Amino acid sequence: MGNQYTCKKCNLVFSQAEYQVNRFCEICSSYLVPYVPPRGAKHWIFQVNPKTFRIFDWWKDHQNDDSITWSIRQYADEVRKGDLGVIWLSGNKSGVYALVKVASDPANIDHTEEEKRYWAKSTEIYKIAKRAALEYQMKLFDRPIERWFCLNDEVLSDMSILRQPQRTVFKLTVDQFDRISEYVQRRA
Numbered sequence: 001m002g003n004q005y006t007c008k009k010c011n012l013v014f015s016q017a018e019y020q021v022n023r024f025c026e027i028c029s030s031y032l033v034p035y036v037p038p039r040g041a042k043h044w045i046f047q048v049n050p051k052t053f054r055i056f057d058w059w060k061d062h063q064n065d066d067s068i069t070w071s072i073r074q075y076a077d078e079v080r081k082g083d084l085g086v087i088w089l090s091g092n093k094s095g096v097y098a099l100v101k102v103a104s105d106p107a108n109i110d111h112t113e114e115e116k117r118y119w120a121k122s123t124e125i126y127k128i129a130k131r132a133a134l135e136y137q138m139k140l141f142d143r144p145i146e147r148w149f150c151l152n153d154e155v156l157s158d159m160s161i162l163r164q165p166q167r168t169v170f171k172l173t174v175d176q177f178d179r180i181s182e183y184v185q186r187r188a
Contacts, residue, residue, distance in 0.1 A: 004016070004034075004035040005018075005019045005023075005032040005033060005034060005035055006032065006033060006034075006035040007025035007027070007028065007030050007032055008030060008033060009025065009028050009030045010025055010027050010028050010030070012025060012027065013035050014032055014035075019032055041082050041083050041084050042078060042079070042080070042083045042084075042171070043083065043084050043085055043171070043172040043173065043174060043176070043177040044075070044079060044083060044084075044085035044086075044102075044169055044170065044171065044172055045085060045086055045088045045159070045160075045161050045169070045170040045171075045172050046070050046085055046086070046087050046088065046100065046134060046168065046169055047087075047088045047089070047090055047161060047165070047167065047168050047169070047170065048087065048088070048089055048090070048168070049089075049090045049091060050089055050090070050091055050093070051091065051120060052119070052120055052121065052124060053118055053119055053120065053124070054118045054119075054120060055089065055097075055118075057118060058118050059139075059141050065136075066135060066136060067103055067133045067134055067135045067136060068087075068133070068134050068136070069109065069111075069112075069115065069131050069132070069133055069134075070131060070132055070133075070134050071127070071129040071130075071131050071168060072106040072129060072130045072131060072132050072168075072169055073127075073129045073167070073168045073169060074167050074168065074169040074170075075169050075171070076106045076129070076130040079102060079105075079106055079132060079169065080102065080105055081102055081103060081104055081105050081132075082101070082102060083101070083102040084099070084100070084101055084102070084137075084177060085099075085100050085101075085102065085134070085172060085177070086098065086099055086100065086172065086177070086180060087100060087134070088161055088170075089144070090165060093144070093146075094146070094147040095144040095145050095146040095147045095149070095150070096140060096144055096145040096150075096180055097139075097140050097141055097144045098136055098137075098138065098139050098140055098141070099136075099137040099138040099140070099180070099181065099184065100134040100135060100136055100137055101134070101135045101137050102132055102133070102134060102135075103132070103133040103134065103135040104132050104133040105132065106130035106131060106132045107130055107131065107132070108130060108131075109130075109131040111125050138184055140184065143187065145180060145183060145184070147162070149183075150162060153179065155175055155176055155179040156176055156179055156180070158176070159172065159176055
């Protein structure tokens with residue numbers, strides 16, 4: 001299979017042979033560019049330590065918010081708008097507290113003055129990391145999927161966060177995300 005090309009305006013895809021004959025779209029005459037097939041959504045765990053960022057206070061004070069801005073310290077080159085994930089809290093109340101959709105690609109975004117008030121250590125505010133908006137799909141603040149449940153579930157027990165919880169972003173398999181979603185739906 002040779003390279004393919006696309007018209008950004010019409011979204012038509014052309015073969016290498018067609019491109020060699022005419023480098024412009026036959027419909028709108030726009031210049032053809034290399035075609036990059038869309039990738040499927042990836043799945044992520046976004047972890048927060050409530051001792052570092054006062055997330056419970058944030059949620060209490062922002063109950064009606066549809067999204068939250070999140071530092072993406074790992075996998076910033078892979079996390080993309082449209083990806084799906086969960087918010088995981090570490091510590092003695094660890095578990096899944098929300099299902100989210102990534103609402104923006106990671107970018108260099110400063111913390112707002114409002115956000116700065118919730119950091120336990122002011123040094124965290126100045127750590128360099130790209131940030132992305134996470135749109136809540138389902139809030140589980142009052143009824144999280146607790147760590148013990150994940151450890152005892154045959155699909156979830158293999159989550160990377162349970163083996164090495166020292167990061168803020170973890171990969172999540174499709175099966176693991178689907179299992180969490182199924183469990184949430186059954187509880188609703």
